[in-house]
Amino acid sequence: MTTHEGDNLPEKQPTSGELEAADPIADPGLPAHTWRPTDVDPKAEKRAERQIATLFGLSAVCTVLFVVSYFTLEIGEVTTTIGGLGASTLALGLTLGGALLLIGIGIIQWARKLMADHEIVEMRHPARSSDEDREAAVADLTTGLEESGIARRPLVRNSLLGAVGVLALPVPLVLLRDLGPLPKDALFHTIWEQGMRVVRDVVGTPIRPSDMQIGDLINAEPAAIFETDEEGEPLVEGVDLQVAKSKGAVILVRMGPDEITPGKGREDWGVDGILCYSKICTHVGCPISLYERTTHHVLCPCHQSTFDLADSARVVFGPAARPLPQLPLMVDSEGYLVAQRDFNEPVGPSFWERG
Structure with missing residues (x-):
């Protein structure tokens, strides 16, 4: 049987590195634009405006209910509840969330139903646009603002501004007020x-000069934070107690009277070598008590500010800007250490002006 060249031979396949020629893919283009009902039906357009304005109006109502809930629903010893949940927390969360949610839904509906609906294709460009592109972008933004209809849709515009205004004005004030009472002159x-006694921290026992030896340092507090009424209830409690303890915390230290260099006008602020200073560092308010008895230096553990307690708590090292405030001491009729008066300067960090 005779075969001829090319008969029944397998078709040649492209080898590695060879590519078959292919027809280019045609540009599919953009689908035909579909008009929205609000684009072609004036009634649908007006109906959408009313719906959006209603959403903004309901947002304003939620904001008003938020403020009303804050001032009317009781919390504390007598707490109003709804279904076993705290009514105040529930109402505040729902009303504030509703106010924000309704504004968001209204803006989304505005964009979907009333703002201009045009397909835009933007080709890739360098990271930094040319000046012409930037000008075109500003022009497009201006056009978009005009096409949003904010100028010719006063109902939508005014209802949005009203909802945002009602939400922006009282809510921050209410939330800031909830941070606590105004400080007034508490700083x-x-x-x-x-006449208030100096007592040991934690246990609250009063201190006599004879209870301290030279070199001792005692963490102390004002006696008022431990006092109770006739029924045994504390006179200071809650937030007021925490503030009183944090601002009134002091350290008592005893040294030889001849080792003390009293500041001007402070000659009678100590009792038999016992001095009292604020425990709050004047740098950023850390509590201090790391005492070196041989040098009479006390160290703040946070940033190593060091104070000389024998020299009116003068700063000898570190970032603190001023000495520790000193509490003048005396002894009451029963022989206990008491304050002559309050500190003559604010305690704590040095971030305000002092005379």
């Missing part, structure tokens, strides 16, 4: 007053 005064 410049503590709970210390004339």
Whole structure:
């Protein structure tokens, strides 16, 4: 049987590195634009405006209910509840969330139903656009603002501004008010007053000069934070107690009277070599008590500010800007250490001006 060249031979396949020629893919283009009902039906357009304005109006109502809930629903010893949940927390969360949600839904509906609906294709360009492109972008933004209809749709515009305004004005004030009572002059005064005893921290026992030896350092507090009424209830409690303890905390230290260099006008602020200083560092307010008895230096553990307690707590090292405030001491009729008066300067960090 004779075969001829090319008969029944397998078709040649492309080898590695060879590519078959292919027809280019045609540009599919953009699908035909589909008009929205609000684009072609004036009634649908007006109906959409009313719906959006209603959403903004309901947002304003939620904001008003938020404020009303804050002031009317009781919390504390007598707490209003709804279904076993705290009514105040539930109402505040729902009303504030509703106010924000309704504004968001209204803006989304505005964009979907009333703002201009045009397909835009933007080709890739360098990271930094040319000046012409930037000008075109500003022009497009201006056009978009005009096409949003904010100028010719006063109902939508005014209802949005009203909802945002009602939400923006009272809500921050209410939330800031909830941070706590106004400080008034609390930055410049503590709970210390004339005749108040200096007591040991935690246990609250009063201190006599004879209880301390030279070199001792005692962490102390004002006696008022441990006092109770006739029924045994504390006179200071809650937030007021925490503030009183944090601002009134002091350290008592005893050294030889001849080792003390009293500041001007402070000659009678100590009792038999016992001096009292604020425990709050004047740098950023850390509590201090690391005492070196041979040098009479006390160290703040946070940033190593060091104070010389024998020299009116003068700063000898570190970032603190001023000495520790000193509490003048005296002895009461029963022989216990008491304050002559409150500190004559604010305690704590040095971030405000002092005379």
